[in-house]
Amino acid sequence: MRFKEIGEFGFIDSIKEQCVISLGGVIKGIGDDCAVFGPYSGRVLLFTTDMLVEDIHFLRDTITPYQLGWKAVAVNLSDIAAMGGKPLYCLISLGIPVEMNVAVIQDFYKGMKDICEHYRVNIVGGDTVASPDKLIMNVSLIGDAKEDEVIYRSGARPGDKIYLTGNIGDSCAGLKILKKEISPPRSMAGYFLKVHNEPNPLIETGRILATSRLASSMIDLSDGLLSDLGHICEESGVGALLFRSKIPLSSELKLLASRANFNPLDLALSGGEDYLLLLTVPEAKSRDLELLFKDERPSPLYLIGEITEQEGIRMVSDNGSVEKLDPKGFNHFMS
Amino acid sequence: MRFKEIGEFGFIDSIKEQCVISLGGVIKGIGDDCAVFGPYSGRVLLFTTDMLVEDIHFLRDTITPYQLGWKAVAVNLSDIAAMGGKPLYCLISLGIPVEMNVAVIQDFYKGMKDICEHYRVNIVGGDTVASPDKLIMNVSLIGDAKEDEVIYRSGARPGDKIYLTGNIGDSCAGLKILKKEISPPRSMAGYFLKVHNEPNPLIETGRILATSRLASSMIDLSDGLLSDLGHICEESGVGALLFRSKIPLSSELKLLASRANFNPLDLALSGGEDYLLLLTVPEAKSRDLELLFKDERPSPLYLIGEITEQEGIRMVSDNGSVEKLDPKGFNHFMS
Numbered sequence: 283m284r285f286k287e288i289g290e291f292g293f294i295d296s297i298k299e300q301c302v303i304s305l306g307g308v309i310k311g312i313g314d315d316c317a318v319f320g321p322y323s324g325r326v327l328l329f330t331t332d333m334l335v336e337d338i339h340f341l342r343d344t345i346t347p348y349q350l351g352w353k354a355v356a357v358n359l360s361d362i363a364a365m366g367g368k369p370l371y372c373l374i375s376l377g378i379p380v381e382m383n384v385a386v387i388q389d390f391y392k393g394m395k396d397i398c399e400h401y402r403v404n405i406v407g408g409d410t411v412a413s414p415d416k417l418i419m420n421v422s423l424i425g426d427a428k429e430d431e432v433i434y435r436s437g438a439r440p441g442d443k444i445y446l447t448g449n450i451g452d453s454c455a456g457l458k459i460l461k462k463e464i465s466p467p468r469s470m471a472g473y474f475l476k477v478h479n480e481p482n483p484l485i486e487t488g489r490i491l492a493t494s495r496l497a498s499s500m501i502d503l504s505d506g507l508l509s510d511l512g513h514i515c516e517e518s519g520v521g522a523l524l525f526r527s528k529i530p531l532s533s534e535l536k537l538l539a540s541r542a543n544f545n546p547l548d549l550a551l552s553g554g555e556d557y558l559l560l561l562t563v564p565e566a567k568s569r570d571l572e573l574l575f576k577d578e579r580p581s582p583l584y585l586i587g588e589i590t591e592q593e594g595i596r597m598v599s600d601n602g603s604v605e606k607l608d609p610k611g612f613n614h615f616m617s
Numbered sequence: 618m619r620f621k622e623i624g625e626f627g628f629i630d631s632i633k634e635q636c637v638i639s640l641g642g643v644i645k646g647i648g649d650d651c652a653v654f655g656p657y658s659g660r661v662l663l664f665t666t667d668m669l670v671e672d673i674h675f676l677r678d679t680i681t682p683y684q685l686g687w688k689a690v691a692v693n694l695s696d697i698a699a700m701g702g703k704p705l706y707c708l709i710s711l712g713i714p715v716e717m718n719v720a721v722i723q724d725f726y727k728g729m730k731d732i733c734e735h736y737r738v739n740i741v742g743g744d745t746v747a748s749p750d751k752l753i754m755n756v757s758l759i760g761d762a763k764e765d766e767v768i769y770r771s772g773a774r775p776g777d778k779i780y781l782t783g784n785i786g787d788s789c790a791g792l793k794i795l796k797k798e799i800s801p802p803r804s805m806a807g808y809f810l811k812v813h814n815e816p817n818p819l820i821e822t823g824r825i826l827a828t829s830r831l832a833s834s835m836i837d838l839s840d841g842l843l844s845d846l847g848h849i850c851e852e853s854g855v856g857a858l859l860f861r862s863k864i865p866l867s868s869e870l871k872l873l874a875s876r877a878n879f880n881p882l883d884l885a886l887s888g889g890e891d892y893l894l895l896l897t898v899p900e901a902k903s904r905d906l907e908l909l910f911k912d913e914r915p916s917p918l919y920l921i922g923e924i925t926e927q928e929g930i931r932m933v934s935d936n937g938s939v940e941k942l943d944p945k946g947f948n949h950f951m952s
Binding site for chain 2: 283284285286287288290293294296297300301302303304307308310311312314316317319320322323325327329330331332333334335336337338339370371373375376377378379380381382383384385387388391395398399402403404405406407408409410411412413414416418420422424
């Protein structure tokens, strides 16, 4: 069997046994946005990594080097945000085509340094190697939090409310514009390209959720709403019901969809790279949560559904009709 | 200017400013085998990463998938050993060609799991992505140690003795056999190929050195003796004098060299990937060190030179003649 047939999640399932050989210190291994270990003086450490490979995750001519550096760190920061952590230290591995211009790589590194400075992360080392032709980046990031602040994927319970911290689908629209699947006027394209190429990880939102101790589970949206909500459901042993009319869509996306004749909900449900936070909150705490986010600070907050005992993800329309949804997120091997 | 002209170390010099933006917690950033941060309850954490790219660091047909997995983790463990640390948790990022056979990757992962189990390291997560054609691996590893146990590159002082923990040059001979630059009989080749493809990081030796508090500086040999000794000299602001007749060479290497007509000292000085420990020890403690390593447990130990106030690396022969050596290690971009 070849890799493209088994896919990323199939492969992870096939190797995840016996990875943790000594339980001492490991609080969470494979299966969440970050690994968690410790505690050290009452705090636990969060540990995450992401690899970006040219022509798989990006095309060199559709993103500036600066944006690429920014984004490579941003996707890792988003994993720390999803656990409610504070990012601290990162290592940057680069595989650089030997013919690449040094000034380009320095621009790229500038993007990395700027986002690290913005989020108060120290770049403490890395590895710089040659690559035969493709640019390769791997960022490893460590953060921390108090042990009882950390929010896992596994805590969702039936009756919990499901919230999302912003409009969804814009990044996927940006990707479709880059791939020339949609060709809007230039003035319209800029918004989506910026969302796609310059994600802003929700560290502050994650910290507020962590310290408030209101959320029962959380994940960041990287693979797409259905896929990522599917991870929460799987880890928590529950299902979910989404409210069709409550899925938050930007006015920009609605306008683009009407002009380019597609259903924006498709991008919202199955697109990826939104880097928003998706969380669940027990019903009794949902009013406190909404008060905490009033005036859309630090993020907007949208109630989009609720956790159910019945497994699987379903969506209910305003007319009461319910449809079953098949989680289809961005899967690197099987797209 | 292109990347191959500036090289790995030139690039690192060009970007290392302003990487650490908040000193709180960072004990050592760029410039040692691991980053060091903390302390947490009197312990500090060691953080390192290495990227291996197909056709740069290995050829798929000269190493088994199992050995490749073993080696990808081993090179990171060696960085923890070089600081005197205990390895704890790793993340594994894989960029996998979509056409690759799943069984091959599982063999590869078996090598990773076996070395992690051997050295009591937990695999706590990672990232699995597609790659257009080359196999890419990035391992990030965290270890720890007591704050005053950690051995840096920067502590060497004039008069310190320089020690090496094993025979050197065998791995480079293995590489030359793989590249068909040397073609010994099969019975002779096996030894060198095993040294090159299955390095054993010296974790136990590093721990004994850390707890004994005898070493003033340490590094692992990955780039080659001259290059790595050069790093100690640069970070410590000193020079070194090597004793030509004391550089430890295996009987296998001497035999191979006499048959294939090369000078084994060239491989010993400028080869790479030995994954031994190179350390310095104040003269007053050198007898204690030698007693600690008597009977070659946990490693052999060879006195190979001494640290000098005069900068640069020189080598003295038994007849008293001194030559200046130019550090030429394995440089990924300029080879």
